[in-house]
Amino acid sequence: MLLRAIARNCAVIRLGRVGATMLLAGLLAGxxxxxxxxxxxxxAAQRTILLNSVAIMLAIVVPTIVATxxxxxxFRETNTRARYLPEWAYSGRIELVVWSIPILVILFLxxxxxxxxxxLDPMKPLDSQQKPLEVQxxxxxxKxxxxxxxxxxxxxxxxxxxAGRPVHFSLTSASVMNAFFVPQLxxxxxTMNGMTTQLHLQADQQGEFYGRSAHFSGDGFPGMQFVLHAxxxxxxxxxxxxxRNQGQALDKASYQELARQSLDVPPSTYRSVEPDLFHEIATQGVPPAPGPQAGRPEPSVLPKTGG
Structure with missing residues (x-):
């Protein structure tokens, strides 16, 4: 009997280890x-801040769970050694612990x-010997x-x-507010209509990094994504x-055609760009994009109003 019990316990332990390993592998894959x-x-700096914040908060979460x-x-019913103190109301030592730990957590955070x-001020240039690449x-x-x-x-x-060169982004929106996000960078x-925001990023290694809009902006939002090639x-x-050897030129006329709503637009290039076009877009020197066309069948905009 004893040997069978030991064998069962060992099997449970091995199963628990396998389960924990699979769970950890799944979490890391995500x-x-x-x-x-x-x-x-x-x-990398943002990940460090995230992990440090989690570690600091666990300093109060873990002891609270253990104490509970x-x-x-x-104080289970069958423990006769637990003292029952119906008149107890205050403890200075408990108050010190209850208040000091959250205060320390707040100070550290x-x-x-x-x-x-x-x-990590977005407008602060990155430390590098190379001149940043300008991208508007x-x-x-x-799109x-x-x-x-x-x-x-x-x-x-x-x-x-x-790869390995800082990139200085100047960002604006031709329509509704949006959000530019490359998670790995x-x-x-x-991005907001009528104004310009600044961002400095860098890819340390060559690769393809997923980027997308992080702010819902209408029916075509799921397709508003791109790949950053370092x-x-x-x-x-x-x-x-x-x-420079293919595609059309991007001037005000072609830009206004581009600004019209379109869904799941494939990647393409323009061989040249009209000077100061970005400045004209940001200052609304060219008309803002038409935005949602309510009540029209293409592209579909919900909820529709009118006929």
Whole structure:
């Protein structure tokens, strides 16, 4: 009997280890390609802040859970050693613990937030010996326009940058408010009509990183995504040369056609860009995008009004 009991316990322990291993593997697999798998200095710093914040909060969560289970076990009905104190109402030592731990947690969290908000200011350039690549971003309905002012080319729903080189983004919206987000590089930031926001990012390694809109903006929102290609310097030059030799020119007339609503737009490029087009969009020198066309069948906008 004793040997069978030991064997059953060993089997339960092995099963528990297997289950824990599978659970941990599943959790880590979910981190791949997200904010917990950073591929740049901003994303790495944001992950550190996230993990430090979780560790600090666990300092109060874990003891609270342990204390709850401990109290339930100690003051169970069958424990004759537990003292019953019906007149007890106050303990200075308990009050000290109850108040001091949350205060320390708040102090630590506020310190992390204070330091992180200054170190990761979106407008603060990254430390690098290389000159940042300038990229102008316009959120449209429902696609992303990326303008390379120094190279005088543009692309739709694809972003190509050199790996290891900082990128300075200037962002605006031609329509409703939106949010630019590449989870592995960090730094989600909003784009708004009539104003420009700034963001500095960098991809440390070559690769393809998923990017998308992080703010719901209508029926075409699910397709408002792109891939950021971090490539070698010569591959970036090849992309620029290829863009210059194909596609149409992006001027005010073609931009206004581009600004119309469209769904699931495939990646494409423009061979040239009209000077100061981004400035004209941000300052509304060109009319804002038409936005949702309520009551019209294409593209579908819900809820519809009218006939």
């Amino acid at each position: 981190c791949q390609g997200g904010v917990l798998d950073p591929q740049g200095p901003v994303g 289970l401990g109290f339930a076990w100690w 506020s310190g992390i937030i204070w330091i992180g908000s200054h170190d 971003v316009v959120s449209l309905d429902w 992303w326009l990326f303008i390379y002012p120094e190279q005088n080319v543009a692309s739709i729903n694809q972003l190509v940058v050199p 960090g730094g989600m930031i909003y 490539v070698a310097a010569d591959a970036f030059d090849a992309f620029v040369n290829s863009a």
